[in-house]
Amino acid sequence: MCGIIGIVGKNPVNQLLYDGLLVLQHRGQDAAGIVTTDGNTFFMHKNNGLVKDVFQTRHMRSLIGNVGIAHVRYPTAGSSSAAEAQPFYVNSPFGIVLGHNGNLTNSQQLKSEMFRQDLRHINTNSDSEVLLNVLAHEIEKTSRNAVLNTDMAFDAVSGVHKRCKGAYAVVAMIANFGLLAFRDPNGIRPLVIGKLETALGTEYIVASESVALDVLGFQMVRDVEPGEAVFIDMDGNFFSRQCADNPKLNPCIFEYVYLARPDSVIDGVSVYQTRLDMGKSLAEKIKREWSDKKIDVVIPIPDTSRPSALQVGIALGLDYREGFIKNRYIGRTFIMPGQALRKKSVRQKLNPIGIEFKGKNVLLVDDSIVRGTTSQQIVQMARDAGANKVYFASAAPPVRFPNVYGIDMPSRDELLATGRTDEQICQEIGADALIYQDLDALVEGVKLSNPHIKNFDCSCFDGKYVTGDINEAYLNNIETARGDMNKKQKPANSSTQMDLNLIDSFDNEPAEEATEVS
Ligand SMILES: O=P(O)(O)OC[C@H]1O[C@H](OP(=O)(O)OP(=O)(O)O)[C@H](O)[C@@H]1O
Ligand SMILES: NC(=O)CC[C@H](N)C(=O)O
Numbered sequence: 311m312c313g314i315i316g317i318v319g320k321n322p323v324n325q326l327l328y329d330g331l332l333v334l335q336h337r338g339q340d341a342a343g344i345v346t347t348d349g350n351t352f353f354m355h356k357n358n359g360l361v362k363d364v365f366q367t368r369h370m371r372s373l374i375g376n377v378g379i380a381h382v383r384y385p386t387a388g389s390s391s392a393a394e395a396q397p398f399y400v401n402s403p404f405g406i407v408l409g410h411n412g413n414l415t416n417s418q419q420l421k422s423e424m425f426r427q428d429l430r431h432i433n434t435n436s437d438s439e440v441l442l443n444v445l446a447h448e449i450e451k452t453s454r455n456a457v458l459n460t461d462m463a464f465d466a467v468s469g470v471h472k473r474c475k476g477a478y479a480v481v482a483m484i485a486n487f488g489l490l491a492f493r494d495p496n497g498i499r500p501l502v503i504g505k506l507e508t509a510l511g512t513e514y515i516v517a518s519e520s521v522a523l524d525v526l527g528f529q530m531v532r533d534v535e536p537g538e539a540v541f542i543d544m545d546g547n548f549f550s551r552q553c554a555d556n557p558k559l560n561p562c563i564f565e566y567v568y569l570a571r572p573d574s575v576i577d578g579v580s581v582y583q584t585r586l587d588m589g590k591s592l593a594e595k596i597k598r599e600w601s602d603k604k605i606d607v608v609i610p611i612p613d614t615s616r617p618s619a620l621q622v623g624i625a626l627g628l629d630y631r632e633g634f635i636k637n638r639y640i641g642r643t644f645i646m647p648g649q650a651l652r653k654k655s656v657r658q659k660l661n662p663i664g665i666e667f668k669g670k671n672v673l674l675v676d677d678s679i680v681r682g683t684t685s686q687q688i689v690q691m692a693r694d695a696g697a698n699k700v701y702f703a704s705a706a707p708p709v710r711f712p713n714v715y716g717i718d719m720p721s722r723d724e725l726l727a728t729g730r731t732d733e734q735i736c737q738e739i740g741a742d743a744l745i746y747q748d749l750d751a752l753v754e755g756v757k758l759s760n761p762h763i764k765n766f767d768c769s770c771f772d773g774k775y776v777t778g779d780i781n782e783a784y785l786n787n788i789e790t791a792r793g794d795m796n797k798k799q800k801p802a803n804s805s806t807q808m809d810l811n812l813i814d815s816f817d818n819e820p821a822e823e824a825t826e827v828s
C-alpha cells in the first residue's frame with residue numbers, strides 16, 4: 311500500500327507534491343520520489359527514506375513545472391533497494407514515468423513476455439517496473455504511425471487491463487502529453503480525483519486518499535471507478551473512460567481496518583466511521599460472550615485502534631483511557647522492513663502509564679493482530695505495569711492468509727493466526743482472554759456506509775482472492791521468495807544493480823539536484 315499523487319496545476323507543483331507525500335507517509339516509509347515536468351523534460355528525485363529526509367531544498371528547486379507525480383513506497387515486491395524507489399521511467403515511447411500502489415500477481419510471467427516478445431529489459435525485481443513497461447508497450451502499439459491522442463492512451467490502458475493481473479492504482483505522465491491515472495478492474499487499491507478552481511483555470515489532483523486533497527486545499531470530485539482511466543492534458547482538460555471489460559468494485563477491506571488514515575473517505579465510506587462501527591460490533595460480541603468477565607478499563611493500542619477502542623468503551627459503558635503513550639517520532643511498525651526492526655520498534659514506540667494498569671482488569675483493543683509483534687509485547691508491558699487481568703480484543707478477524715495485493719504479508723508461517731485456534735493465539739500473546747471481530751460483522755459494518763459496495767477483497771481473512779488467479783502453487787512461490795527469512799536484502803552497493811538504469815544514478819550519493827530526464 312504505497313501512496314501516489316498526480317497533479318496538473320497552473321503553477322509549480324513541487325511543493326504541493328511534497329506536502330501531499332507527507333500526508334500519505336503512513337502508506338509507505340521506505341522510499342519517496344517526485345517527478346515534475348515543464349512539458350519536454352522530466353525532473354526527478356527519489357531515494358530511500360522518509361519524505362522529509364529524501365527531499366532537501368536543492369532537490370525541490372530543481373523539480374520544475376506545473377505537472378507532476380509522486381510516490382511513497384512500502385515494498386511488496388522485489389527488494390527495498392533504492393533502485394526500486396518510484397516513480398519509474400522509460401524513455402520510449404515519448405518518455406513515461408509511473409507510480410504504482412498495489413501488487414501484480416503475474417509479474418514474473420509478464421517480465422519474461424516483455425523480454426522475449428516485446429524486447430524490453432526490466433532491470434529490477436519490481437513489479438511496478440514491469441507495469442510501466444506493459445503500459446509503454448501498449449501505448450507504443452496504439453500510437454504507432456500516428457500522433458498520440460487521448461483515445462489511444464485509453465486503449466493502452468485497456469491493453470494493460472488485459473495483460474496485468476492483481477492490484478494496481480496508477481499515476482503516470484507521458485512527456486509533452488499529460489497525466490494518466492487508472493485503477494485495476496477490481497478497484498482493490500483506492501484512488502480519488504479532486505479539483506481546485508483558480509483564477510488561471512481548474513487544477514486537478516489524483517491521489518491514493520482523500521486526506522491529501524483536504525490538506526492541499528482541493529475539493530473531492532469522486533473516486534476513480536474500478537477499471538476506469540482518467541487523463542488530464544497539459545492544459546488541464548479532463549477526460550475519462552471505462553477501460554475494462556468487466557469492472558467490479560472489490561476494494562481491500564484492510565484499507566478500512568488499518569492501512570488508510572481515518573480522515574479519508576474511500577469509495578464513499580468514511581474510514582473513521584467504519585472504525586467506530588468496528589468498535590460497536592466488537593463490543594456487542596464482548597457483551598454476548600464475556601458476560602462473566604469484569605473489565606475495569608478499555609485501553610487502545612495507538613494509533614490505528616483508537617476510534618474502535620473508543621467505541622468499545624462507550625458501548626460497554628466503561629472508561630476509555632490512554633494507557634500507552636506513543637512516541638510521535640516513530641512511524642508505523644507493521645510496514646517496517648524485517649521482523650527484528652519491527653520488534654524493536656514496538657517497545658520504542660509505546661510506553662505504558664503505570665496508574666492506568668496497576669491492579670486493574672484491562673481490555674486492550676487493537677485494530678488487528680497480524681504477526682503478533684505488537685500484541686505479544688503490549689500484553690507483557692501491561693503485566694509489567696501491574697495489570698491484574700489483561701484481556702485483548704481485535705477489531706478485525708484473525709489474519710490467516712497472505713496478502714498478494716500490496717500488503718507485505720506474503721508468508722503463512724509469519725501470520726500468528728495461521729494454523730492456530732483462538733485459544734492458542736491467546737496463549738501466544740500471553741493474554742488472559744482474546745476476542746476477535748467476526749468477518750461478517752466487519753463486512754456489514756463497512757457496507758453500512760455504502761450499501762452499493764457488494765463485495766470486498768477480504769483475502770487475508772478468508773483466503774478468497776478476488777482476481778481468481780491465486781492458487782496453492784502461487785502462495786508457495788511468494789512464501790519462498792518473500793517470507794521474512796528469504797527476502798532479498800538491500801544490495802550493499804545498490805548502484806551495481808543500476809548501472810544500466812539511467813534514472814537510478816540518484817542512488818549513489820544524494821544528487822545536488824533533481825536529475826533531468828529528457
Ligand atoms: O500483529 P502485528 O504484526 O504487530 O501487526 C498489527 C499491528 O501493527 C499495526 O500498528 P503500527 O504500529 O504499524 O501502526 P499504527 O501506529 O497506525 O497503529 C496495527 O495497527 C497493529 O497494531
Ligand atoms: N505497497 C505497494 O503498493 C507497493 C508497490 C510495488 N509493488 C512495490 O513493491 O514497489
Ligand SMILES: [Mg+2]
Pocket residue numbers: 611612613614615676677684
Ligand atoms: Mg497499531
